[in-house]
Amino acid sequence: MNGSRLGAVALRPRSTIALLLVSVVGVLAFLWPLFASADSRLGHSTDAPLLFALLLPLLLAVVLFEISEGGLDVKAVAMLGVLSAVGAALRPLGAGTAGLETVFFLLVLGGRVFGPGFGFVLGSTTLFASALVTGGVGPWLPYQMLGAAWVGLGAGLLPRVPDRWEVPLLAVYGALAGLLYGVALNFSFWPFSTGLGSHLSFVPGAAPWDNLRRFAVFSLATSAWWDVGRAVTNVVLIAVTGRAVLATLRRASRRAAFDAEVRFDAEVGLEPEPAPRHTLSA
Template sequence: MTRAIRLGPRSVAALALVSAVGVAAFGWPFLAPPSAQVNAHAQDAPWLFAGVLVLLVAVVAATISESGLGPKAVAMLGVLAATGAALRPLGAGTAGLEPMFFLMVLSGRVLGPGFGFVLGSVTMFASALLTGGVGPWMPFQMLSMGWFTMGAGLLPFPDRLRGRAELALLAAYGALAALAYGTIMNMAGWPFLDPATTNLGPAPDAGLATNLARFTAYCLATSLGWDTGRAVVTVLLTATLGPPILKALRRATRRAAFEAPVTFDGLTGSDDRTRRGLSRPDPGPARRAGDGGRRE
């Protein structure tokens, strides 16, 4: 069992850069000095969104150039993104019932981490346009979903991992990643809490340990129920719909990639001319005897 789309050095560099930008965007409240203005973070969202789009294009370009994929693969990426965006409104986020996450897990598994990251980000962008969820939180959703899908592509691919073992791995990853997605997204809204009105908000004058404790309490009090529902739905859909979808995705990915060019090794000069149609080989004595000795 091999990956349909492999990562090259340029793809790895582009993914590392966009992930570094995302980690800085999410994690700065924990390391901000007491003099920092938390509300100034809201003004960074448009710039972060523009930077994410540029880096997504870089990831796509690097992956395509290194893997030999062409328009068919990009079209398949668009189809999967549109499908994921259409799945999101079905649950509307009610009690964490979000069926799009299981498709991201399966697609990331097949497409690999590079295209998986782009697929997750583009899917979240398209779903935000579809549901009217455009706002300063959107670039953070794109980054989080990109990491979610990329992680599925980074899972191990041993030959013995087939069938139920693979589904169990994907289901377990989907559950953990669904919980992690909700936790990461909490980091986008948590800095806006007013510490004067709640003891769950960030405390600029406190240290890292205090802010981590407050953030953990905030997650447990606000989003744990939603995140658990998302994890359960992802596991159930992965276990039930995973086998046919994985098979279809792998088949579509093989057909989307360009076929390997045909090469002729060890040909002599006359054989090479024959292959290119420049000359025809001698049909041999048997052929000449059968057609009355006529030569073309």
């Protein structure tokens, strides 16, 4: 039976609550068009995505602080830095062309080995680092960071399975995560990307199911091939590199001994010195 997680980042009760809260706010940041009323200013301006683009980094910072406070030691920080740097270097190789996203498979494998907390942090830091490398900093970046953080988090929450099923499980998850990531990012800009009156357009105050139908048409017409390409890329990379990368990460984690309890024994190596002997000369 494989799929054990080695606890690189411990999720304490406070950090778990913070993670849940930012996820709830994140869901609202993506899905607000379904609940905007006809007379709401949010439905007729670009205030909503800009508001959430300012709010999400603050919430992500709170979550990262809570996770790192007592749950992220020096060894975990080093591993996080290495994987984030590798992910930032891999992303430009695909650059999103035809959906070839070469970074998400690493988030899936890293979250699988090191657990949901590490996966959440890895997703956000990798997308942030890659945006700095590629010059992709903008209002869309917080949405990308949160979406990638959810990808790593979900990988860490997958159940244990027999060894022969682990890579297929991760490949299926990678495909679903690639599709859902694209859908989520589409939601972040859909209300302002089409003209009024189109069958693809967002209609403020319309029934949620009607706007969902319009959004589905919009996604199929504009980004379906990119989302499918991302899903296929994840499947291929996980299938080809999964076992080797998982073995490498688990071997590195065992050597780092993330689960080992750090103890300081004041008596080890400290033997009492013999008392000085004084002699009396005649």
